[in-house]
Amino acid sequence: MRMPSHWTYAGWFTILRVYAGCFWLSHGIPKFLNSAAFMPPDGFMGQAVQRAATTQTGFYHGFLGSVVIPNIVLFAELVRLGEVLVGCSLLLGVFTRFGGLVGCFLALNYMALNGEFASWTTIGTLDAAAFMLSFMMLAVPAGRVAGIDALLWRAPVRKETPIVPEVVDEPPPTAPHAPA
Numbered sequence: 449m450r451m452p453s454h455w456t457y458a459g460w461f462t463i464l465r466v467y468a469g470c471f472w473l474s475h476g477i478p479k480f481l482n483s484a485a486f487m488p489p490d491g492f493m494g495q496a497v498q499r500a501a502t503t504q505t506g507f508y509h510g511f512l513g514s515v516v517i518p519n520i521v522l523f524a525e526l527v528r529l530g531e532v533l534v535g536c537s538l539l540l541g542v543f544t545r546f547g548g549l550v551g552c553f554l555a556l557n558y559m560a561l562n563g564e565f566a567s568w569t570t571i572g573t574l575d576a577a578a579f580m581l582s583f584m585m586l587a588v589p590a591g592r593v594a595g596i597d598a599l600l601w602r603a604p605v606r607k608e609t610p611i612v613p614e615v616v617d618e619p620p621p622t623a624p625h626a627p628a
Contacts (some may be wrong), residue, residue: 469539541595550584
């Protein structure tokens with residue numbers, strides 16, 4: 449049985465990359481278009497962080513209380529800007545692996561914010577799907593087909609050196625002989 453060519457796989461990963469970019473953009477752009485519904489103090493971001501700060505324990509609780517809540521406006525801006533930039537990165541195929549890394553970071557933070565690490569049902573959440581899509585873009589060079597990464601990181605064309613055979617004149621053997 450013959451295996452599909454690498455172009456077949458590249459095509460499927462390109463479709464996944466574009467889908468992941470649209471996914472992140474569909475979540476990031478509305479946060480800019482309807483800022484009042486997202487931005488603190490009355491928006492979703494402020495409410496989600498306050499809810500998580502009262503339900504979380506351990507490291508993430510301390511991080512929310514000492515770092516995020518005092519700088520909630522900055523973190524809200526970083527979240528919505530991060531989602532849009534990850535979406536653009538993946539959609540256009542530019543710095544695709546970095547976009548995948550940032551997407552993984554965002555998805556893991558959303559999972560921690562929602563307390564999803566405490567249950568096996570996490571695997572069925574939208575945050576887990578966002579993590580997996582982003583991780584695939586981090587793991588494979590999906591931007592090198594039909595993306596700007598293909599233009600930025602072209603493989604150098606190697607100039608092959610021709611092999612020239614060399615003939616060495618040797619005297620013919622005079623008599624057969626066996627090894628001693």
